[in-house]
Amino acid sequence: xxxxxxxxxxxxxxxxxxxxxxxxxxxxxxxxxxxxxxxxxxxxxxxxxxxxxxxxxxxxxxxxxxxxxxxxxxxxxxxxxxxxxxxxxxxxxxxxxxxxxxxxxxxxxxxxxxxxxxxxxxxxxxxxxxxxxxxxxxxxxxxxxxxxxxxxxxxxxxxxxxxxxxxxxxxxxxxxxxxxxxxxxxxxxxxxxxxxxxxxxxxxxxxxxxxxxxxxxxxxxxxxxxxxxxxxxxxxxxxxxxxxxxxxxxxxxxxxxxxxxxxxxxxxxxxxxxxxxxxxxxxxxxxxxxxxxxxxxxxxxxxxxxxxxxxxxxxxxxxxxxxxxxxxxxxxxxxxxxxxxxxxxxxxxxxxxxxxxxxxxxxxxxxxxxxxxxxxxxxxxxxxxxxxxx
Numbered sequence: 001x002x003x004x005x006x007x008x009x010x011x012x013x014x015x016x017x018x019x020x021x022x023x024x025x026x027x028x029x030x031x032x033x034x035x036x037x038x039x040x041x042x043x044x045x046x047x048x049x050x051x052x053x054x055x056x057x058x059x060x061x062x063x064x065x066x067x068x069x070x071x072x073x074x075x076x077x078x079x080x081x082x083x084x085x086x087x088x089x090x091x092x093x094x095x096x097x098x099x100x101x102x103x104x105x106x107x108x109x110x111x112x113x114x115x116x117x118x119x120x121x122x123x124x125x126x127x128x129x130x131x132x133x134x135x136x137x138x139x140x141x142x143x144x145x146x147x148x149x150x151x152x153x154x155x156x157x158x159x160x161x162x163x164x165x166x167x168x169x170x171x172x173x174x175x176x177x178x179x180x181x182x183x184x185x186x187x188x189x190x191x192x193x194x195x196x197x198x199x200x201x202x203x204x205x206x207x208x209x210x211x212x213x214x215x216x217x218x219x220x221x222x223x224x225x226x227x228x229x230x231x232x233x234x235x236x237x238x239x240x241x242x243x244x245x246x247x248x249x250x251x252x253x254x255x256x257x258x259x260x261x262x263x264x265x266x267x268x269x270x271x272x273x274x275x276x277x278x279x280x281x282x283x284x285x286x287x288x289x290x291x292x293x294x295x296x297x298x299x300x301x302x303x304x305x306x307x308x309x310x311x312x313x314x315x316x317x318x319x320x321x322x323x324x325x326x327x328x329x330x331x332x333x334x335x336x337x338x339x340x341x342x343x344x345x346x347x348x349x350x351x352x353x354x355x356x357x358x359x360x361x362x363x364x365x366x367x368x369x370x371x372x373x374x375x376x377x378x379x380x381x382x383x384x385x386x387x388x389x390x
Contacts (some may be wrong), residue, residue: 008039008139012172013314016069017322041082076244144354150328155341167343174317180214201285201304205257211256216377226258236295
């Protein structure tokens with residue numbers, strides 16, 4: 001059995017723990033493991049006619065190679081956000097870019113290119129029997145595409161946003177929340193000293209779970225999530241009240257990177273449109289800071305946590321889930337079960353079909369977990385709910 005592993009999308013603490021366990025358990029079973037460097041780009045950029053290409057994009061993995069990697073964050077295999085089924089021409093490796101036959105067969109209606117045939121050829125050339133893919137929605141979405149093409153695939157969910165449908169937990173989520181709570185509390189020092197309103201911007205483009213849980217645990221005054229557009233005038237009034245009620249005269253607000261104002265409020269106050277697609281010159285946190293400062297006349301700062309949430313060693317929870325997802329992935333290979341994603345559902349390890357993962361999107365349960373009127377977490381009841389309230 002020859003297993004290939006790749007990691008796609010953003011890095012996250014716990015990936016290396018997962019890689020290590022896959023390699024060590026596979027070695028015990030007599031399986032061979034090969035690492036694909038830089039995610040899907042490793043399979044896309046592999047040139048079978050160039051001997052140096054194997055050294056650049058492929059790495060053999062054994063127990064000695066991975067012995068200590070679980071003690072570090074990030075990914076040993078590096079990562080990328082390349083999607084071989086939807087490529088701009090500039091993303092195509094040079095040795096493929098000038099192939100008229102390949103370009104003609106791979107052209108999509110969108111004007112982009114689908115080079116899946118080359119990826120399939122690389123998998124065949126490398127002699128991979130199974131591909132274990134560690135990533136988020138985009139990475140797993142392309143894994144499903146390969147699965148439909150006949151590739152034996154197992155996916156491991158990884159994302160700081162915890163937004164992969166079909167699992168209550170993704171590798172990296174625990175550390176993201178832990179880091180967020182720590183930094184929110186540390187920012188209280190400066191906020192209180194200067195009697196400020198502080199906005200802390202967190203990951204979460206399409207769902208606010210990371211922001212919601214971090215805010216709940218850190219006890220912030222208000223939390224803004226993508227699922228609920230907010231009114232800046234109402235928010236400004238709340239923050240003034242929060243600041244006045246605090247003996248240290250400061251207020252703390254968290255905001256997901258995908259949060260948005262109601263209607264055309266962003267244009268009205270900032271003269272800019274923001275729809276959360278990442279193309280704007282300023283983040284929603286910075287734009288909200290401008291707006292609240294304008295409305296209140298108060299000293300308002302915005303601190304994006306960004307990559308601090310995903311940097312450094314994994315916490316104990318991400319180590320445990322990383323180890324156990326890997327264990328489950330190898331168990332599935334031994335049982336000849338493919339085309340699935342390992343998952344946690346209501347505290348139990350399981351596996352779900354890849355087509356189920358792409359069938360819907362994950363959203364915060366507003367009716368159970370959020371106060372629409374006051375823009376803050378509100379746990380109406382935890383009886384019978386899983387540990388992560390999902």
